[in-house]
Amino acid sequence: MKQTTALFLCVLLLNLPVFAEPQSTGQRAGQINALIPSATRNDKSAKASDELDWNDLLKTTHSGRVRAGLTDGSILSVGSNSELRVVQHDATSQQTSLEMNYGKLRSQVQKISQPGGKFEVTTPNAVIGAIGTDFYVRVEPHKTTAICYKGKISVTPRGKVRMFKNSGQNTGNSVTVNEGQMVVISDVAPAAGFQASDTPPALAQSTLLSTDVPNNPPTEVQAGSAGHGNVWGFIGAAAAVGAVAGVLSTHGKPISHNGCPVGVSAC
Numbered sequence: 001m002k003q004t005t006a007l008f009l010c011v012l013l014l015n016l017p018v019f020a021e022p023q024s025t026g027q028r029a030g031q032i033n034a035l036i037p038s039a040t041r042n043d044k045s046a047k048a049s050d051e052l053d054w055n056d057l058l059k060t061t062h063s064g065r066v067r068a069g070l071t072d073g074s075i076l077s078v079g080s081n082s083e084l085r086v087v088q089h090d091a092t093s094q095q096t097s098l099e100m101n102y103g104k105l106r107s108q109v110q111k112i113s114q115p116g117g118k119f120e121v122t123t124p125n126a127v128i129g130a131i132g133t134d135f136y137v138r139v140e141p142h143k144t145t146a147i148c149y150k151g152k153i154s155v156t157p158r159g160k161v162r163m164f165k166n167s168g169q170n171t172g173n174s175v176t177v178n179e180g181q182m183v184v185i186s187d188v189a190p191a192a193g194f195q196a197s198d199t200p201p202a203l204a205q206s207t208l209l210s211t212d213v214p215n216n217p218p219t220e221v222q223a224g225s226a227g228h229g230n231v232w233g234f235i236g237a238a239a240a241v242g243a244v245a246g247v248l249s250t251h252g253k254p255i256s257h258n259g260c261p262v263g264v265s266a267c
Contacts, residue, residue, distance in 0.1 A: 027054040029089035030070035036217045039064040039078075058084045060103070067213035070096070072110045074119070077211040079104030093117065100139045106211040108134045109151075125161050126185040129154040135177075136207045147182040147199050147207055157185050157194065180204075 029052045032041070039046045039060045046058065046066065058066055058078055066078040072091035078084050082103020089096045094117030098105075101124065109119045111132030121128045121137050126144040128137055133151035137144065146155050156174045175183050175194045182199040 027090075028052070028071060029054055029056065029086045030068055030076075032066055033069045033075075034067045034213045034215055034217060036063065036065040036213060039066045052086055054086065054088055056086050058082075058086070065211065065213045072096075074110045075106075075108040077106040077108075077213055079106075079211040094119075096120065097122065099123075100137060102139050102141075104136070104138045104207070104211055106134075106136045106208070122158075125157060125159045125187060127156045127158055129156070136211065138207070142187045144185045145182065146177060146185070147204065148177045148179055149204065149208075150179050152179065153177045155183050155185060155194075157189065160187050161185065161189060 031052055032046055032048055032050045034048055035046055039058065041050055041052070042057055043059070052058075052068055052070075058068070060066060060078055060080050060082050062080050064080055066076075068076045068078070068086075070076065070089050070091070072089070072094065074096070076084070076086075076098075080103075082105065083101045084103070084105055085099040087097040087099055092114075094112045094114040096109075096119040098107075098121045100121060105121065107119070107121065107130065109130045109132060112119060117131075119130045119133075121130075123137065123139045123144045125142070126146070128135065128144075128146050130151065130153045133153055134149040135151075135153050136147040136149065144155075146153060153176075154174050155177055175185075175196055177183050177196045180199055181196040182203075183194055183196045185194055
């Protein structure tokens with residue numbers, strides 16, 4: 001009897017890890033194309049060519065950035081000190097849902113043509129929707145800033161945001177933000193409602209630089225190693241020079257990853 005009981009308990013213990021193992025959808029969303037350390041995927045060190053699945057969580061530190069390509073060709077550029085969850089990305093039905101708790105994100109979205117297709121970024125106090133658009137989102141405590149570089153986005157306050165009334169470009173609770181415009185959503189709406197305004201050129205350039213990840217970033221230098229600060233200082237200086245050159249040559253138009261004005265594939 002004792003031997004039978006012991007054998008039964010052993011079988012149960014052997015099966016426990018199987019029942020306790022977390023379920024994973026295994027549905028592919030894309031892959032990490034480039035990064036500046038340090039960054040993590042699901043709390044493990046991330047590296048270029050890592051695959052992205054549904055519900056994957058990307059995090060960057062103060063020195064990290066990540067650029068990921070989705071399976072439909074859209075590009076996500078995550079800035080430093082950021083957290084982004086790829087909740088869903090179905091290229092066939094064109095259903096994409098992203099969540100940001102904090103940080104900076106640039107989304108270069110492929111045109112949506114499927115009925116009911118959507119590309120949404122949800123923050124604690126706003127939902128940003130896009131159709132074939134290039135836009136930026138920054139999430140700070142009690143505030144979401146959305147900038148549209150190209151196309152058009154719809155920004156809808158959510159959560160604890162209190163609305164007084166809507167006017168101007170507001171449709172219901174949503175704000176339409178056109179190319180070259182921005183909107184800031186806070187926890188309390190102004191009396192006239194949230195309104196889109198022109199994006200200052202300097203702000204457009206700085207937000208693009210803050211999410212840019214080069215195709216061949218330098219390899220990680222361990223903290224405390226000689227020259228670490230000089231390497232990144234040089235990169236920052238080079239980026240600043242590139243930004244100034246871009247402003248002078250494109251009359252202030254936002255630049256893309258390849259250094260050309262947004263919407264121009266080669267220059």
